[in-house]
Amino acid sequence: MLDGKKMLFSGMQATGNITLGNYLGALKNWVNLCDEYECFYCVVDLHSITVRQNPAELRKRARNLLMLYIAAGIDPEKNCLYYQSHVSGHAELGWILNCFTYMGELNRMTQFKDKSAKHADNINGGLYTYPVLMAADILLFQSDVVPVGADQMQHLELTRDIAQRFNNVYGDVFTIPEAYVGKAGARIMSLQDPTKKMSKSDENPNASIYIMDDRDTIIRKFKRAVTDSDTRIIYSEDKPGIRNLIDIYSVASGKTIEEVEKEFDGKGYGDFKLAVGETVADVLEPIHKRFDELSKDKAYVDGIIKANAEKAGYIANKTLRKVQKKVGFPERIR
Numbered sequence: 001m002l003d004g005k006k007m008l009f010s011g012m013q014a015t016g017n018i019t020l021g022n023y024l025g026a027l028k029n030w031v032n033l034c035d036e037y038e039c040f041y042c043v044v045d046l047h048s049i050t051v052r053q054n055p056a057e058l059r060k061r062a063r064n065l066l067m068l069y070i071a072a073g074i075d076p077e078k079n080c081l082y083y084q085s086h087v088s089g090h091a092e093l094g095w096i097l098n099c100f101t102y103m104g105e106l107n108r109m110t111q112f113k114d115k116s117a118k119h120a121d122n123i124n125g126g127l128y129t130y131p132v133l134m135a136a137d138i139l140l141f142q143s144d145v146v147p148v149g150a151d152q153m154q155h156l157e158l159t160r161d162i163a164q165r166f167n168n169v170y171g172d173v174f175t176i177p178e179a180y181v182g183k184a185g186a187r188i189m190s191l192q193d194p195t196k197k198m199s200k201s202d203e204n205p206n207a208s209i210y211i212m213d214d215r216d217t218i219i220r221k222f223k224r225a226v227t228d229s230d231t232r233i234i235y236s237e238d239k240p241g242i243r244n245l246i247d248i249y250s251v252a253s254g255k256t257i258e259e260v261e262k263e264f265d266g267k268g269y270g271d272f273k274l275a276v277g278e279t280v281a282d283v284l285e286p287i288h289k290r291f292d293e294l295s296k297d298k299a300y301v302d303g304i305i306k307a308n309a310e311k312a313g314y315i316a317n318k319t320l321r322k323v324q325k326k327v328g329f330p331e332r333i334r
C-alpha cells in the first residue's frame with residue numbers, strides 16, 4: 001500500500017518493435033489504472049540482454065519504449081515510469097530469489113523452451129533465470145496486481161509460488177500478487193499464422209502490426225491477413241484468422257463481439273479487413289503524434305526519467321532492506 005492505494009507493477013521488454021499485441025494485451029489496459037492503484041511501469045532492459053543486443057540500439061529502444069508509455073496515455077505525473085537498470089534492487093532481489101527457485105520449476109517454463117529453441121547458439125543463464133528476475137520486479141514493489149497478456153500467466157504463477165515459499169520460511173515479507181488479464185485482447189494472434197501469438201520477434205514483418213507502422217502499412221498488412229475459404233464473419237473456434245480480426249476490431253473499437261458480428265453480417269472479408277485496418281490506424285494515430293512531440297522534448301523526458309527512477313528506487317529499497325535482514329545479511333553501519 002502507498003497513500004492508501006494498492007500496488008500495481010508491469011513491464012515490457014525494450015527488444016524488437018512493440019506490436020499491436022503488446023498494446024491491446026497490456027499497454028492499453030495500463031492507462032486508467034492509476035485512479036485505483038499506485039502504478040509502476042518499467043522498461044525491463046535487464047531482461048532484454050538475455051538475447052544479444054546492439055548497445056546503441058538497446059539504449060534507443062529503451063528510451064523509445066518509455067516515450068511510448070507516455071504517448072499511449074500513461075500520465076508520468078501519476079504513474080512511475082522508469083528503467084529497470086536504474087534501480088539496482090531488481091538484480092539484487094533477483095539473486096536472492098534465485099536461491100528460492102528450483103531448477104525443476106524453471107525447466108517447465110514454456111517461454112524458456114521457445115526462446116532457447118530460437119536462440120540455440122546462446123542459451124545463457126540469464127535466459128534460464130529470466131522468470132526469477134521477473135518475480136523480483138513484481139515482489140520488490142509488493143505488488144497486489146500485475147496487468148499482463150495471457151502469455152505471462154505461467155511466470156505469474158511461478159512468482160506467486162516463490163513468494164509463498166519465501167513467506168513460509170520468513171513470515172509475511174511479500175504480498176502475493178494477482179494477475180490482471182484483460183477480457184479481450186489478452187491474446188492477439190499473428191496475422192500470417194493465427195494459431196501463433198503476435199510477437200515482436202516474428203521474422204515475417206507481415207505477421208505483426210507494429211505500433212509505429214503508418215496507416216498504409218497497417219491497412220496493407222490487414223488486407224493480407226490469413227483467413228479461411230468461408231465467407232461468414234462469425235466468432236468461431238474453427239475460424240482462427242477471422243476470430244483474431246474480430247478480437248482486434250472489438251478491442252480497438254470498443255464494440256462487443258456480438259455487435260461486430262451484426263455490423264458485418266452479409267458483408268465480405270475485404271470490407272471487414274479494411275474496417276479493421278482503418279480502426280486500428282485511427283487508434284494509433286494520436287499515439288504517433290504524441291510520440292513525435294516527446295521525441296523533440298528531451299528535457300521533459302529526461303526530467304521524468306530522473307524523478308521516477310528516484311521514486312522507484314526508494315520504494316524498492318524498502319523491500320530489499322527487509323529481505324536482506326530476513327535472510328541474515330549483516331546490517332549496514334551508517
Ligand code: TYM
Pocket residue numbers: 009010011012013014021022023024025026027044047133134137138146147148149150151152185186187188189197198199
Ligand atoms: P513482453 O515484452 O514480451 O510483452 C509485454 C506485454 O505484452 C503482452 N503481450 C501480448 N498480449 C496480447 N497478445 C499478444 N500477442 C501479446 N504479446 C505480448 C505480454 O503479456 C506482456 O504483458 N516478461 C515480460 C516483461 C516483464 C514483466 C515483468 C511483466 C518483465 N518483468 C514484471 C510484468 C511484470 C515480457 O517479456 O513481456
